[in-house]
Amino acid sequence: MKKKNQIKLSASSVVSGIILRLFLIIWTVVVVFPLLWMIYTSVKSKTEFIADRFAFPKEVWIVNYFRAWNNSTAESSLLQYFLNTLIIVAISTFLFVLMVSATSYALAKYRFKLRKTMENFYFIAMMIPSALVLIPLWFQMRTIGNNLAHSSRIFTDNIFMVALIYAVQALPASIFLLVSFIRSIHNGFIEAAVMDGAREWTIFSRIILPFVKPILIFVSLGHIMNVWNEYTLARTFLESETNYTISLGIQSIQNAFTYSFEYGALFACLVLSVLPIMILYIVFQKQIQNGTDASEGIKG
Amino acid sequence: MKKKRNSVDVLSMNGSKWRFLLFLVIPTFALYLFFCIVPMINSLINSFYDWNGYGPKTFIGIKNYANIFSDVEFWDALKNDVAIVFFKELIIVFLAVLFAVSLTRARLKKGEIGFFRFIFYVPNILSVIVITMVWKYFFENFDFLDKGWNILKTDNGIWADRPLALIIFIASWCGIGYYMIVLITAINNIPGELYESADLDGAGKIRQLWYIILPELAPQIRFVIVNILAGSLAVNMNLILPLTNGANHTMVMGLYVYNYGTSNLSMVGYAYAAALVLMFVSFVLCFAVNMYMKRQEAKQA
Numbered sequence: 075m076k077k078k079n080q081i082k083l084s085a086s087s088v089v090s091g092i093i094l095r096l097f098l099i100i101w102t103v104v105v106v107f108p109l110l111w112m113i114y115t116s117v118k119s120k121t122e123f124i125a126d127r128f129a130f131p132k133e134v135w136i137v138n139y140f141r142a143w144n145n146s147t148a149e150s151s152l153l154q155y156f157l158n159t160l161i162i163v164a165i166s167t168f169l170f171v172l173m174v175s176a177t178s179y180a181l182a183k184y185r186f187k188l189r190k191t192m193e194n195f196y197f198i199a200m201m202i203p204s205a206l207v208l209i210p211l212w213f214q215m216r217t218i219g220n221n222l223a224h225s226s227r228i229f230t231d232n233i234f235m236v237a238l239i240y241a242v243q244a245l246p247a248s249i250f251l252l253v254s255f256i257r258s259i260h261n262g263f264i265e266a267a268v269m270d271g272a273r274e275w276t277i278f279s280r281i282i283l284p285f286v287k288p289i290l291i292f293v294s295l296g297h298i299m300n301v302w303n304e305y306t307l308a309r310t311f312l313e314s315e316t317n318y319t320i321s322l323g324i325q326s327i328q329n330a331f332t333y334s335f336e337y338g339a340l341f342a343c344l345v346l347s348v349l350p351i352m353i354l355y356i357v358f359q360k361q362i363q364n365g366t367d368a369s370e371g372i373k374g
Numbered sequence: 375m376k377k378k379r380n381s382v383d384v385l386s387m388n389g390s391k392w393r394f395l396l397f398l399v400i401p402t403f404a405l406y407l408f409f410c411i412v413p414m415i416n417s418l419i420n421s422f423y424d425w426n427g428y429g430p431k432t433f434i435g436i437k438n439y440a441n442i443f444s445d446v447e448f449w450d451a452l453k454n455d456v457a458i459v460f461f462k463e464l465i466i467v468f469l470a471v472l473f474a475v476s477l478t479r480a481r482l483k484k485g486e487i488g489f490f491r492f493i494f495y496v497p498n499i500l501s502v503i504v505i506t507m508v509w510k511y512f513f514e515n516f517d518f519l520d521k522g523w524n525i526l527k528t529d530n531g532i533w534a535d536r537p538l539a540l541i542i543f544i545a546s547w548c549g550i551g552y553y554m555i556v557l558i559t560a561i562n563n564i565p566g567e568l569y570e571s572a573d574l575d576g577a578g579k580i581r582q583l584w585y586i587i588l589p590e591l592a593p594q595i596r597f598v599i600v601n602i603l604a605g606s607l608a609v610n611m612n613l614i615l616p617l618t619n620g621a622n623h624t625m626v627m628g629l630y631v632y633n634y635g636t637s638n639l640s641m642v643g644y645a646y647a648a649a650l651v652l653m654f655v656s657f658v659l660c661f662a663v664n665m666y667m668k669r670q671e672a673k674q675a
Contacts, residue, residue, distance in 0.1 A: 087481075090579065094476045095486075101473065102493050104547070109496070112508050127515055173405075176398035185385045186395065192403055199410055203656065205608035205628050206649045209635030210413035210420075213427055213642065242409045245402070261385070274394040303501030306612050310636060321503040325616065328507070337511065344504050355499045359492060362499075363555050 116341035123337050135338060142342035145327060150315040152343060155323030158233055162319060163301050166237035170244055170297050171290060177245065178252035179282050183264065193253070200246040205306065211239070212310050231313040239311075240301050248293040255286055292361055295354065302351055320347045421647035426640045438647035448648070451625040452655070458542050458626070459606045463599055465546040466553055470598065471591070473550070474557035475583060491558075495551035506616045509544050537624045545613055553598045560594040561587060589674060596667040604660050607652060627652045 115123065116138055118131035143152055181193050215235065216226040229235050259282070267277050283290070305321045312318055315326065324343045331340040355362060421438055423431040442448050473494060477487050497505070513532050532540065564587065572582050588595075611628025618624045620633065631652060634645035 087579065091480060091482075094480050095482075097472060098476060098490050101469070101550075102490065105493055105497060108508050108512055111512065112504075127511075172398070173402040176394070177402050180395055180399040183385065184387065184391060184395070186387055195403075195411070196406070199406075199414075201604070201657070202410065202414060203604075203608045203653065204410075205611055206417075206631070206653050207410055207413045209631065209642075209645055209649065210417040211409060212635070214413050214416060238405070239409055242402075242405045245406055274390040278394065299499055303499075303503075305502045306615060306632075309615070310632075321501055324503055324507070340507070344507060348500060348504055351499055351501075355496070359495075363491065363495060 112341050112344055116338055116345045118338050120335055120338060124335060138336070138338035138342040139346075141336065141339040142327075142346065145330070145339065150318060150323065152320075152323060152327075152346070154316060155318050155320045156346075158317060159302060159319045162233050162237040162240070163298055165234065166240040166301050167294050167297055169238060170241040170248075171294050173241060174245055174248045174252060174293065175283060175286060175290060176278065178249050178256050178286075179278055181249065182253045182256035183259075183261075196246045196249050200250065204243050207243070208307055208310060215311075227313060230311045231317055233312070233317050233319075236308060236311050237301075239307065240297075240304065244297055244300070248297075251293065252286055252289060255289055256282060259285055288361075291358075295358055295362055298354065299351055417646035417649055420643050421650055423643045425643040427642040431643070434643075438644045439651065441644065442648050442651055447625055448627075448630060450623060451627045451630045454538060454624060455607065455610060455626045455628075457538060458545060458610055459603060461542045462545050462549065462606065463602055465542070466549050466602060467595065467598060469546075469550050470553040470557055471588075471595070473554045474561055475587060477554075478558055478561045479579070479583070479587065491555070494554055497548040498551045500548065502612050503616060505544065505548055506613060509540070509547075510617060513540055533618075534622055537618055537622045541610075541613060541617065541624060544617075545609060549602065549609075553602075556598060557591065557594055560591055564590045592667075592671045592674070596664065596671070599667065600660055600664050603663060604656065607656050627655070 111128065114131055115127075117134045117136060118138075119133065119135040122129070122131055122135075145152065177196075181189060181196075212230060215229040219228040219230065220226045222228075263281050264277055267281055272280070303321065304319070308319045308322055309325075312322060315323075318326065324340075324347060327343060328340060331337065331343075420431070422433060422435060424434045424437075425431040473490070476482070477490055482490075510533070515531075568586050568590070569582060572586055607626075607628050610626045611632060614620065614624055614626055614629055615632065620626075620629050627648070631645050631649045634641050634648060
């Protein structure tokens with residue numbers, strides 16, 4: 075099929091091929107150069123940076139990474155930020171996967187009163203931008219903390235609460251995707267399991283989960299990335315430095331490093347924060363991009 | 375729905391299913407209501423009150439809303455949002471279509487396609503902090519790009535004099551990859567026979583692009599445009615909060631709400647009212663654009 079679509083080589087198609095490649099290469103440079111700059115600046119010494127911000131480093135200044143790692147501000151350290159982020163990502167992803175698959179299964183295959191209402195609630199609220207829920211939610215959690223525990227911070231400055239909120243707020247879009255997938259599972263499979271005396275949990279974990287595994291991997295990869303990178307909600311909720319995520323931590327280190335002109339160390343922090351997500355992207359590039367394909371196929 | 379089968383009806387409820395609902399599905403729904411719906415309702419109610427977030431509330435009717443519309447900064451923010459979204463749409467749609475078509479219909483090698491697909495998606499996986507910090511310090515002092523031309527040179531540095539242009543650039547930079555992938559899928563789904571018959575008719579690549587690819591792509595392009603529009607209010611705020619925090623006339627609506635809600639604690643009711651106005655504007659815009667484009671598509675078909 076591909077062969078037939080190709081037209082014969084002509085002068086104009088050679089020229090247009092060159093022009094298109096030119097565009098693609100220019101954009102590659104625009105995308106890659108700032109990131110390359112970030113990487114080579116992270117191993118550049120302070121004096122070299124002051125002399126010329128964009129020049130390649132003449133000597134590799136690995137010490138920046140030690141500066142970044144050991145820069146413990148009064149209360150916290152880069153390691154702590156990493157651990158906090160990891161805990162939030164792990165808890166949030168686990169809860170997210172459990173909640174999204176269970177809810178989608180029930181919405182797709184159960185027949186109970188209020189099912190339609192529930193579905194509509196999830197779908198309508200998909201249009202509410204989470205940025206607008208943020209402030210009212212913050213006040214709500216503070217008020218509850220005040221009333222229950224006489225501390226306005228207990229439910230906001232709390233990485234477990236933040237993880238839970240990430241999981242819950244990510245539900246609608248993924249439920250939308252999964253419900254239509256689960257609906258397409260033939261009832262015969264479930265019927266056979268029921269005949270064998272399987273309980274709901276068995277059906278859910280042995281039939282539904284394996285079936286939706288590819289799509290579930292995609293949505294949880296997306297979730298991991300979003301949570302790892304999230305900034306605004308974390309900035310609003312997490313107040314004490316010992317609870318900071320990596321994004322917040324780097325921002326709080328920023329001033330100290332730029333004040334002393336140690337951009338190298340600051341960029342070393344950035345490189346370290348990108349590293350896990352970059353590895354994830356390199357390993358799962360297919361799933362991440364094919365996953366985009368799948369979600370698009372349904373939304374479009 | 376299927377009618378009852380002869381053996382068991384798998385869709386009807388039983389004790390095991392009710393337990394599944396009770397322990398997993400209903401708690402999830404309750405949490406969802408609690409974290410997403412209740413705050414929304416709360417903000418709707420409190421937007422009619424003069425409230426500092428803690429003390430007593432006084433009902434003041436629509437006064438919060440009236441104050442918003444008479445605030446110069448609000449109109450500034452609205453104007454900035456519209457400008458950012460408009461240029462972002464132009465840049466992203468143009469480049470995403472260009473790249474998507476190049477990577478599918480131009481005769482690139484397989485390795486090249488994989489390479490560009492990999493690279494162009496990279497900005498989408500970076501965190502907002504990485505993106506904003508790298509670009510912030512990048513543009514702080516980038517005379518090396520500008521030696522002799524002085525096109526990009528401004529009196530107080532580009533961040534002070536052209537902040538909006540930079541924000542538009544950065545926002546587009548991190549959006550293109552995702553939409554390119556969306557469009558690539560759509561182009562790959564166009565049936566090959568369409569091209570074959572066009573080839574037989576002797577239609578060139580450009581004509582194929584204009585008469586086959588773009589019309590077939592119309593629903594996906596509409597999806598891209600509406601998606602950018604709907605996401606923009608949040609995205610603009612997430613970018614600008616760490617970048618300039620609204621300084622140098624870069625206030626946007628999301629940030630306006632955020633600042634009144636968090637730092638200026640005496641005006642929470644006001645912040646909620648602003649948030650609802652923002653949501654309303656966003657809904658109306660998305661709806662109008664969607665309807666308009668759908669009608670255009672129907673006309674073409």
